[in-house]
Amino acid sequence: MDYLQINGGRKLGGNVIISGAKNAALPIIAATILSDKDVTLTNLPNVVDIRTLLKLLTMLGGKVEHEGTTAKINNGSITSTKAVYEIVSQMRASILVLGPLLARFGECEVSLPGGCAIGQRPIDLHLKALEAMGAKIEIKGGYVRAEAHEGLHGAKIIFDKITVGGTENIVMAAALAKGVTTIINAAKEPEVVQLCEMIADAGVKIEGIGTNELTIYGTDRKPLTFKPVEIIPDRIEAGTYLCAGAITGSVITLNKVDERHIRASIDKLETMGCRFDLTQDSITIYPPQKIKPVNITTIEYPGFPTDMQAQFMALTVMAKGESIIEERLFENRFMHVSELNRLGADIWLKGNIAAVKGVDKLYGADVMATDLRASSALVLAALVAEGTTNVRRIYHLDRGYDDLEGKLSALGADIVRKKEVK
Numbered sequence: 001m002d003y004l005q006i007n008g009g010r011k012l013g014g015n016v017i018i019s020g021a022k023n024a025a026l027p028i029i030a031a032t033i034l035s036d037k038d039v040t041l042t043n044l045p046n047v048v049d050i051r052t053l054l055k056l057l058t059m060l061g062g063k064v065e066h067e068g069t070t071a072k073i074n075n076g077s078i079t080s081t082k083a084v085y086e087i088v089s090q091m092r093a094s095i096l097v098l099g100p101l102l103a104r105f106g107e108c109e110v111s112l113p114g115g116c117a118i119g120q121r122p123i124d125l126h127l128k129a130l131e132a133m134g135a136k137i138e139i140k141g142g143y144v145r146a147e148a149h150e151g152l153h154g155a156k157i158i159f160d161k162i163t164v165g166g167t168e169n170i171v172m173a174a175a176l177a178k179g180v181t182t183i184i185n186a187a188k189e190p191e192v193v194q195l196c197e198m199i200a201d202a203g204v205k206i207e208g209i210g211t212n213e214l215t216i217y218g219t220d221r222k223p224l225t226f227k228p229v230e231i232i233p234d235r236i237e238a239g240t241y242l243c244a245g246a247i248t249g250s251v252i253t254l255n256k257v258d259e260r261h262i263r264a265s266i267d268k269l270e271t272m273g274c275r276f277d278l279t280q281d282s283i284t285i286y287p288p289q290k291i292k293p294v295n296i297t298t299i300e301y302p303g304f305p306t307d308m309q310a311q312f313m314a315l316t317v318m319a320k321g322e323s324i325i326e327e328r329l330f331e332n333r334f335m336h337v338s339e340l341n342r343l344g345a346d347i348w349l350k351g352n353i354a355a356v357k358g359v360d361k362l363y364g365a366d367v368m369a370t371d372l373r374a375s376s377a378l379v380l381a382a383l384v385a386e387g388t389t390n391v392r393r394i395y396h397l398d399r400g401y402d403d404l405e406g407k408l409s410a411l412g413a414d415i416v417r418k419k420e421v422k
């Protein structure tokens with residue numbers, strides 16, 4: 001198993017190119033199931049989750065040519081509609097094949113993803129919505145078995161909670177359903193918007209893109225022909241590099257980034273004393289001498305993203321004063337607290353609220369990554385900790401950060417990937 005060894009205290013500087021968004025690419029790869037023709041995707045990030053989902057497509061019988069940041073996919077040859085446990089257990093987002101498989105083939109079996117480190121993460125809302133569209137669903141042997149042999153039909157779906165994956169699954173299912181589907185309380189994250197635009201560009205009429213109410217006019221099982229899609233920049237990766245600039249007191253420029261998607265993070269960084277130069281596709285951060293504390297509540301887009309909560313907590317650890325961070329989306333997304341405290345942070349936790357008292361110094365230690373974004377928070381803290389920090393279990397990081405150590409090294413960090421000696 002690999003780990004990252006970081007010697008803290010280095011000033012960073014220079015430019016970093018932001019990769020394509022993992023969370024946009026995953027539903028878009030799943031959406032290719034709605035087509036039986038070639039689909040070309042570009043600007044894919046080089047991360048494990050993308051390779052896992054592409055592997056799932058090949059296991060279903062699809063053809064995938066994947067090189068660098070481009071994949072050419074043809075799902076005209078799909079022979080199986082079963083997404084097996086071995087893949088779904090590696091990556092929860094595999095549940096995104098449920099909607100498109102069911103809509104195109106009238107049946108499928110997808111392993112139940114189960115919980116994960118950050119919480120239970122049920123899929124009840126996905127299933128309830130598909131049932132409203134005419135699917136017969138049973139859970140057996142750890143699998144969701146769904147049938148709609150006559151095809152899915154349009155329906156009015158009201159989500160009790162805003163769900164990104166649920167909205168994506170239902171948009172994909174609705175694209176091939178018979179009639180009109182309305183989704184009320186839909187997610188409007190940029191990744192949902194790009195999926196809707198891809199489907200709309202294939203000729204499916206979708207009203208309300210980017211709002212909380214989507215209306216989709218289905219094709220009654222006619223497969224789609226997609227135009228090539230260039231994946232949008234990763235707003236979470238971008239936010240993480242802004243935090244790297246802020247925590248190390250370094251001027252960093254992000255290239256190939258869309259500032260409209262990261263306004264919530266920029267806003268909080270401004271409160272913490274950072275200044276910015278923004279152009280159409282670049283952001284330069286100018287941090288203050290000493291960052292100020294901030295209060296954060298995670299909420300759906302365009303509010304402050306839960307996927308940036310851990311990284312901002314690492315920042316508040318180094319702020320002058322006390323910050324309060326409230327996690328509203330996932331019940332157990334504070335696993336990084338005890339690891340940050342091992343580096344010398346002063347964080348007090350009660351339920352879904354963390355009180356962070358800024359400290360003057362952190363000290364390197366061995367720490368363990370617990371989930372994807374928690375891992376990057378530990379790396380950020382290690383960049384300023386005195387001495388050496390070893391961040392273990394970085395397979396979490398590899399799921400979602402494209403070449404984190406390469407990009408940080410190029411900015412001047414002392415960070416190397418090492419192999420655990422047994």
Ligand code: UD1
Pocket residue numbers: 023024026093119120121122123124125126127161162163164165166191306307329330331
């Ligand atoms: C996606 C993102 C993840 C991000 C999250 C919230 C991808 C691949 N992952 O995850 O990085 O942290 O959005 O922005 O895009 N819920 C239910 N029942 C359901 C579905 C969800 O109760 O059927 C709950 C969840 O437990 C959670 C909340 O709704 O509390 C939001 O989850 P959701 O938006 O669905 O997250 P994901 O799509 O899994």
